[in-house]
Each structure stands twice: as C-alpha cells, then as structure tokens.
Amino acid sequence: MSLFQDPFDAKSELAACPCGKHHSLSEHDAAVAAWQHEAQLRTAADEEKRLTNAVDQAVVRALLPNDATRRRVLHAIGAGTLLAAIEQFFPLGHAREAFAQSGKIEKTDLKVGFIPITCATPIIMAHPMGFYSKHGLNVEVIKTAGWAVVRDKALNKEYDAAHMLSPMPLAITTGTGSNPIPYTMPAVENINGQAITLAMKHKDKRDPKSWKGFKFAVPFDYSMHNYLLRYYLAEHGIDPDTDVQIRSVPPPEMVANLRADNIDGFLAPDPVNQRAVYDGVGFIHILSKEIWDGHPCCAFAASQEFVTTMPNTYQALLKAIIEATAYATKPENRKQIAEAIAPANYLNQPVTVVEQVLTGTFADGLGKVQKVPDRIDFAPFPWHSFAVWILTQMKRWGQLKGDVDYKKVAEQVFLATDAAKLMKEVGLAPPTSTYSSFKVMGKTFDPAKPKEYIDSFAIKRI
Structure with missing residues (x-):
C-alpha cells in the first residue's frame, strides 16, 4: 500500500x-x-x-x-x-x-392453636395483619394454656395446625412421650428469642457452678429450652438431673412462680424474660443466642394427614405464615408488629415489653440497656441438621430409646423442600443444602456424625 x-x-x-x-x-x-x-x-x-x-x-x-x-x-x-x-x-x-393455589382450597375455616409468646409472632400477626385472609383463609388463632394442651388438641384434630416447639413434631412422630403419629414441621417460626432469667436474689450468683440446688422451669420436656438449659448446665459441670431440678411450667405462669419464690430461674421464651424484668422480679442472665446463635425455637406444625389430604389448604396456610415471617424479618416492621400482637387476645402484654423483645433494645434487669438487634429473629427454613441436633439431645437425655435413623426422621418431619419453594415466592433466599454444621457453646456439631457427637459428652443419660 x-x-x-x-x-x-x-x-x-x-x-x-x-x-x-x-x-x-x-x-x-x-x-x-x-x-x-x-x-x-x-x-x-x-x-x-x-x-x-x-x-x-x-x-x-x-x-x-x-x-x-x-x-x-x-x-x-x-x-x-x-x-x-x-x-x-x-x-x-x-x-x-x-395459580399459586393450584386448586380450590379444601377447607377455608381453620383453627390454629398458639402459646402467647413472641416465638409465635408470624402465626399470630398473620391474623390481625391480614396474611391469612389474603390467601382465602378464615383462620381462628386460639390462645392455649400450655404445650401439652396444644399437643393434645392437635392430635385430637381440634386444631387443624398449631404453633409447636421444634422438638414436638419429632417427639410425636417417634412416639416419644405419646403414641407415634406422623407429624410435620414445614417452617421454623423463630430463631434465638430465649434467655436464662434468674430471680433478683441471685444477681451475685452469675457462675453456673454455684447453682447446685436451684429449681428451674422450662416450658416443656420436649423443648429447645430444656435442651439448651441442660447443655448450658452440663458444660459448666452441673448435672441437670441430679444437681438441680428442672420442671415444666407453662410460659404464662413462669413470672408468677418466680415472684412467689417457687423457682430460682427459667430458660424461657420471650416475652416472659422481659416481663420478669419489667415487673422487677428477675434479671436476664444470658440470651439463648449466646449459647447457640441462630438456634431454632418454635415452629409451624401440622399432621402428615392434614398436609396430604388438604394440600391446597396446607399450601395457602404455609404461604401466609412464610409471608408473615418475611415481613417480620425487617427491623423497620417490628414496632408495628409489636402493636398488633400485644393485645389481650394475643400476647396480653404491655406494648413496651413486646417492643423491647422484637427490636432488641431492652433493659436487662441489672441497670443496663442492651442493644441486640437479633435477640429474636425470623428464619423459616427447617434445616434437617436442626432436627438431627434435637434428636441427639433427646437421645442424650434418655428420652429417645433404641436405635435412631437420624437422617430419615429429620427428613420425614422437617419439610425443607416445601419451605424452600414458598420462601422463593415471597422473596426470601433458601439455602442450597438442608444440612449444615454449627457451633453450640463453641463445640462444632457435624450432622453426619450424631453418635460421635453424643459420645463426646461427659454428662449424659445413656
């Protein structure tokens, strides 16, 4: 060129x-x-x-x-x-x-039992805030006195579904404490949200090693509260069966028992802990998230029969609860939720008590105001690894007898697939796996090795 x-x-x-x-x-x-x-x-x-x-x-x-x-x-x-x-x-x-209903709702009028605690927030708030009606359901949420009553009414089909403690569907399915009936847990209601509260007279006894002879209350034998309290005591060298007394007390009666000096403390759901502080009869020794951050507590539960015979009703109910859970995950919504669930027909608590729990800005009973935004949180995914851990504690403390297929039971009861599908629909991101390791008081739990985990404890009933 x-x-x-x-x-x-x-x-x-x-x-x-x-x-x-x-x-x-x-x-x-x-x-x-x-x-x-x-x-x-x-x-x-x-x-x-x-x-x-x-x-x-x-x-x-x-x-x-x-x-x-x-x-x-x-x-x-x-x-x-x-x-x-x-x-x-x-x-x-x-x-x-x-389209999401994929068919006509088989039953629109439902009864769902709940215990008046903040763990039930999504189940309760879905009523006054319209999440049930949005999905074509007329749900009556029924305040119930205690967990044994919830279980019995659910098993007798007086309730279509219920607010239960996470271990309860596992206990019902395995026949632990009752006849075995296939039960399911499609969603976790809350994570964290509990505390160990002690009577004011014990404010100088902060070392658990000094608690021998104490009388403690938990809401139910098959509860995260019972297992977390036992774990905490045992890690400090206190045998929960011989060194202290642990009794089941319905949450609404715990503060009165603390005031009457019938018990020295409790590991309880909120707002029970905060109400003890509000009434000046107790102080918060430790939040449950300090024992295991992210632990499950309460759950939405239904019989396998309900899930399979009324699938469209079940899907609508579960979606309403998961949508309510998604709404509750946002801190900016917590005060509104507190106002909705505080009234007498729900929690029957002063709004300020419920707000302190849900917002995580609270008086601890020892003269300080703590700020712990995730004191209680809401994450509906029912990890199979949660179920395996619960089963190991049931086995550890002699509640579960014989050989246990941990994986089979976990996957039968905790309906992770259903939760994941509906979480996506409401804008929540479900995990890609249903098993995960985590730490409880610094000790790693591997869900693939439940027997080795149980064997590693010095204090147990096996």
Whole structure:
C-alpha cells in the first residue's frame, strides 16, 4: 500500500476491514450485523427469563403469540415495563395468587392453636395483619394454656395446625412421650428469642457452678429450652438431673412462680424474660443466642394427614405464615408488629415489653440497656441438621430409646423442600443444602456424625 493511500478509501486494503479480521468491508459489515442481531436475541431471551412466574409467561405469550414480535417488544422495553403495562388492564396479581393455589382450597375455616409468646409472632400477626385472609383463609388463632394442651388438641384434630416447639413434631412422630403419629414441621417460626432469667436474689450468683440446688422451669420436656438449659448446665459441670431440678411450667405462669419464690430461674421464651424484668422480679442472665446463635425455637406444625389430604389448604396456610415471617424479618416492621400482637387476645402484654423483645433494645434487669438487634429473629427454613441436633439431645437425655435413623426422621418431619419453594415466592433466599454444621457453646456439631457427637459428652443419660 502506498504511504499516501487513504486508509478509509473503500478501495484500500485497510478499508477492507476496520478490525482486520475480514477479507472485505462488506464481509465486516455482515459480521457486525449478525453480531448485533445475536445480541438483540440474547437480550430478548434474558428478558423472557425474567418472566419466571408461569402466569406472567402465559399472559405475555397470549398477548404476543408471535415469537419474533414478543422478543422485539421485550428487547425494546424489558419484562418489568411490559408487565407493569399489562397490569393496567389485567389483574396479574390475582391471577398469580389463584395459580399459586393450584386448586380450590379444601377447607377455608381453620383453627390454629398458639402459646402467647413472641416465638409465635408470624402465626399470630398473620391474623390481625391480614396474611391469612389474603390467601382465602378464615383462620381462628386460639390462645392455649400450655404445650401439652396444644399437643393434645392437635392430635385430637381440634386444631387443624398449631404453633409447636421444634422438638414436638419429632417427639410425636417417634412416639416419644405419646403414641407415634406422623407429624410435620414445614417452617421454623423463630430463631434465638430465649434467655436464662434468674430471680433478683441471685444477681451475685452469675457462675453456673454455684447453682447446685436451684429449681428451674422450662416450658416443656420436649423443648429447645430444656435442651439448651441442660447443655448450658452440663458444660459448666452441673448435672441437670441430679444437681438441680428442672420442671415444666407453662410460659404464662413462669413470672408468677418466680415472684412467689417457687423457682430460682427459667430458660424461657420471650416475652416472659422481659416481663420478669419489667415487673422487677428477675434479671436476664444470658440470651439463648449466646449459647447457640441462630438456634431454632418454635415452629409451624401440622399432621402428615392434614398436609396430604388438604394440600391446597396446607399450601395457602404455609404461604401466609412464610409471608408473615418475611415481613417480620425487617427491623423497620417490628414496632408495628409489636402493636398488633400485644393485645389481650394475643400476647396480653404491655406494648413496651413486646417492643423491647422484637427490636432488641431492652433493659436487662441489672441497670443496663442492651442493644441486640437479633435477640429474636425470623428464619423459616427447617434445616434437617436442626432436627438431627434435637434428636441427639433427646437421645442424650434418655428420652429417645433404641436405635435412631437420624437422617430419615429429620427428613420425614422437617419439610425443607416445601419451605424452600414458598420462601422463593415471597422473596426470601433458601439455602442450597438442608444440612449444615454449627457451633453450640463453641463445640462444632457435624450432622453426619450424631453418635460421635453424643459420645463426646461427659454428662449424659445413656
């Protein structure tokens, strides 16, 4: 090429291809056009992928049946803008909800029992805040005196579903403490949210080694409270069966028993701990999250019969509760929730007591105001590893006899797949696995080695 040749002259060698990869300018232009067309198709395909809801896909395809036209529109304005335009004249929201039910609700009038504690927040708040009615359900949430009553009414089918302690469905299924009946736990109601509270006369006895002879209360034999208290005592060298007394007391009666000097303390659900502080009869020794951060406590539970014979009702009920749980995860909603669940027909507590629990800014009874935002939190996923840990403690303390197939029982009772599906629908991100190791008082639990875990404890009833 001449040194004086115009490089942009179509007849020059350089003009043959600006990028130097093609034999002629026309070949280059054709390649660019093809690349742009492929990019447009990729963009349109990406927009179509954003239409993850089956209802949205069906409506868009019905309105724009021609593939090429639909992709051009999606490329031009995007899936979000298109759906927003459609919603102006088509009730997409109602269509999505109707589709999600995947069939007619078999039973709309339901009874769900609960214990008046903040662990039941999603189950309770779903009533006054409209989460049940949104899904076509007329749910009567029934305040119940204690866990044995909840269990009996659930087993007698007086309740369609219930607020239970996480270990209860496992105990019911394995026949621990009752006849074996297949039971399920589709969702965890809360994580953390408990504490060890001691009578004010013990404020100088902060070392558990000095607690020999103490009388403690827990809500139920098959409870995280019982297992966490036993774990905490045993790690400090106190045998929970011989060095102290542990008795079951319904949560609404715990503060009165502490005031009457019938007990020295309790590991209890809130707002019981905060009410003891509010009334000046106790102080918070330690939050349960300091024993095991992220531990499960209470749960939404239903019989396997209910789940299988009324699948659409079950799905609607579970989704309402998981939506309420998602709402409760946001700190900015906690004061509103406290006002909704504090009244007499629910928790029957001063709003300030419930607020202190839910917001994590609270008086500890020792003259300090603590700020622990995750004092209680809400995470519905029923980890199978949670179930295995609970079963190891039932075995450790002699409640569960004989050989135990930990994995089989965990996966039969804790319905992780159902929870994961509905969590996605309400904008929560479920974990990709159902098993995970964690630490309790610094000791790692491997769910794949339950027997080795039990054997590692010096104090046990095996």
